[in-house]
Amino acid sequence: LCLLDVMMPTLDGFTVAELLRQRRADLPIVFLTAKSLHADVVRGFKAGADDYLKKPVDEEELVARIQAVLKRTAPGQTGLTEDAART
Numbered sequence: 001l002c003l004l005d006v007m008m009p010t011l012d013g014f015t016v017a018e019l020l021r022q023r024r025a026d027l028p029i030v031f032l033t034a035k036s037l038h039a040d041v042v043r044g045f046k047a048g049a050d051d052y053l054k055k056p057v058d059e060e061e062l063v064a065r066i067q068a069v070l071k072r073t074a075p076g077q078t079g080l081t082e083d084a085a086r087t
């Protein structure tokens with residue numbers, strides 16, 4: 001999992017996410033940033049984010065969201081329940 005901020009010294013997080021997506025399409029990416037405008041959130045998802053959290057964030061929520069992303073993106077996961085996968 002890659003946890004990114006938008007505002008970084010050399011490359012912004014949006015650019016880093018786009019570059020990571022080109023190399024590793026399966027890498028889970030989560031933004032944790034103070035950039036909270038609607039346009040920033042949309043840009044984050046368009047750059048390849050699996051989730052986008054705005055600072056300040058509750059630590060328990062951060063951990064829960066990271067666990068959810070990892071569960072969803074784990075190898076062999078289809079995102080479907082057993083019942084849904086059988087139909």
